[in-house]
Amino acid sequence: MVKQINEVMPHIAFGGDYNPEQWNEQVWIEDAKLMQEAGVNLVSVAIFSWSVLELEEGKFDFNWLDKVLDILHSHGIGVALATATASPPAWLSKRYPEVLAVKENGVPYQVGSRQHYSPNSKRYRYAVKQLVKEMASRYQDHPALKMWHINNEYGCHLAECYSSESLEAFREWLKQRYATVDNLNDKWGGTNFWSQRYNDWDEIQFPANLPTFYNPSQKLDYKRFMNNSIFELYKIEKEILREVTPDVPVFTNFMYEFKPLNYFEWAKDMDLVTWDSYPDPREDKPFRHAMHHDLMRSLKNGQPFYLMEQVTSHVNWRDINLTKKPGEMRLWSYSTVARGGDGVMYFQWRQGRAGAEKFHGAMVPHSSNTNNRTYQEVKQLGNELKQLDGVVGSSSKAKVAIVFDWENWWAVELEGKPHNKLSYLDQVYKYYQVFYEKNIAVDFVEPTGDLSNYQLVVAPMLYMIKNGQEKYLEDFAKQGGTLVVSFFSGISDEQDHIHLGGYPAPLRSLLGLTVEEFAPMADEEKNTIVANGEKYQVDTWADIIKLEGAKAIATYKENWYENSPAVTIHRYGKGSTIYIGTNPSNDYLDQLFNGILQQVEIESPLKAPKNVEIVERIKEDKTYVFILNHNNDPVIIDLKEGITYQDCLNNRQMTEQITVKNTDVAILAYEN
Secondary structure (H helix, E strand, O other): OOOOHHHHOOOOEEEEEEOHHHOOHHHHHHHHHHHHHHOOOEEEEOOOOHHHHEEEOOEEOOHHHHHHHHHHHHOOOEEEEEOOOOOOOHHHHHHOHHHEOEOOOOOEOOOOOOOOEOOOOHHHHHHHHHHHHHHHHHHOOOOOEEEEEOOOOOOOOOOOOOOHHHHHHHHHHHHHHHOOHHHHHHHOOHHHHHHOOOOOHHHOOOOOOOOOOOOHHHHHHHHHHHHHHHHHHHHHHHHHHHHHOOOOOEEOEEEOOOOOOOHHHHHOOOOOOEEEOOOOOOOOOHHHHHHHHHHHHHOOOOOOEEEEEOOOOOOOOOOOOOOOOOOHHHHHHHHHHHOOEEEEEEOOOEOOOOOOOOOOOOOEOOOOOOOOHHHHHHHHHHHHHHHHHHHOOOEOOOOEEEEOOHHHHHHHOOOOOOOOOOOHHHHHHHHHHHHHHOOOOEEEEOOOOOOOOOOEEEEOOOOEOOOOOHHHHHHHHHOOOEEEEEOOOOOEOOOOOEOOOOEOHHHHHHHOEEEEEEOOOOOOOEEEEEEOOEEEEEEEEEEEEEEOOOEEEEEEOOOOOOOOEEEEEEEEOOEEEEEEOEEEOHHHHHHHHHHHHHHHOOOOOOOOOOOEEEEEEEOOOEEEEEEEEOOOOOEEEEOOOOOOEEEOOOOEEEOOEEEEOOOEEEEEEEEO
16 A cells, blocks of 8 residues: 555655766765755655666666665655656667657657657667666665656657657557547548548558648547557556555656646546746746646645755756746745645756756755855755644645646647637636635636535636536536636537537537637737726637627627627526636736625635735644745735734744735644
8 A cells, every 4th residue: 555645754845856876975975964954855866867777788786876875864865766767878779779759750869868768669668667677676675765756757858759659559549549440530520621531540640741731630639649658658667666666655747837748637647746847037927836836736636746846046948047036936935835735846956067957056056055045045945844744734725616628728729720829828827817816725627527615616718628528517507606618618529529509519508608700809909898887908809699598797899799798697507607708808807706706705815915925724623824925025914813823934923913024934823
């Protein structure tokens, strides 16, 4: 039986990627001492170590890794041991060139960077199995081993492969999915369009190198196939590790804004969700970082996650790599904990001397100067987190959910749409930001997720609704929930075939309307809607709506469709549905959701000025309130009357008010 994460790590995990193979043994000992000083209790080791673990085929050298793990354990530091499969060694590609992935143009990738393998290469899979078996059997009883870190950032640089083995695997995947070519022709719909009909499996090629538009059903299936191929790699390693170390948790690290992999699907096979976050300081939009924390927490129904990578100061891979300002790293790290993070980790521990990432920030800089600002902030945070053991395992209690679907993301952004600049993620951000700025807790759910615990559900641009998925939304509204749906929703099925019967066919009765036409807007085109006598700007899109029981609560003021409905409300069962048939300004959404939230009686834990996060994590007997001030000036927050709060970082009791300095955090606890 696999151990629960909070059994393995009863404290908030703090540390980072550690690359000892880049240093000598003297540095290893110095590192372990510095880690102790900084409050580090967990490091990921051996992520890119394949070439120094298996020097030649079948010739393994674990002596150096034995020493590293022994040193770390003797200093009280646990290890998330990586399986080292993220970057195959040069000897493997030289001896077996078929392991190399192939570009869309048919040219193989080469050795000299990382992640150059084809996920469908049989030889790569065989080599992975041999390495993982060796590592699992050698370290299964090592006391430093806390969890297994499988591969690294799957699909990060290479999420598509066009090799001959991948084509063979694609055809086999299609056989398993459709059984017969006739069925495939039917499901791909457009095979009678442009004479694309197939007679045999070996006629099917990749949706690549085509003179014009590809078949969207084929492209969508190719994306599913590649997600599945890469997922199989993870499961191959997990199966070996589970057999040898059945009680040790396993994970692989997800990424920020990563489209190619269906993380809801992947998370079901992970003991712990972990992810890597590198928001650009130039954006200065903490809500984007916060949204992905909430998404990661939601992947396993609220189970706490680990932030496996972030940077202390600056990355190395943008055009201009801005440095985080003093206090910013600490503040953003506490936002991680506030939103469900039971682990705060970094890439990397010690700044590299050589290689492509030598200018990437780290917990210990090139100078090794422990008086360095970055190390001092790391040390402060690591030792503060020791005071927050009670937070570990606590959860969020959101009453608002946003529907999020990776396959919908793929489908809505395929070419050939009425508006080919639509961004699914931007629409999700737009609605999430409303709740973030009001400090309303949000979960994310799949279209088939359990909605019974929520009072308000928002489905931004749910273009793809698979057959039967609408029932989940209908049941939610019937039982008294409030559902908000945005434009270009309910248009296609899982094959990207149009739902016939009038847009949005599966949602017509639920929303009480039909969309007779789409009216996309040019880049600079604007319109105005009128709601309650107030005017608001809209852009991008206008639905031409015919009411079928719904009531218009906002109408267009301009263009040939002036006075027609733009936003509607409809009673459905015990609840109601709201449809937003355009892309409105933030101020319209702000006033709309003010009214909705007041009606369903959802409010922030505490009132706060702009750019202050208020987030709660709850255990059975205690509530933790995180107050994060992203402003450049102090703020004063009024506390709830009649409650005595414990200041977790300063060991004092608080009532009535608290002052939080600029770029700072307060963590308060009270008995439930």
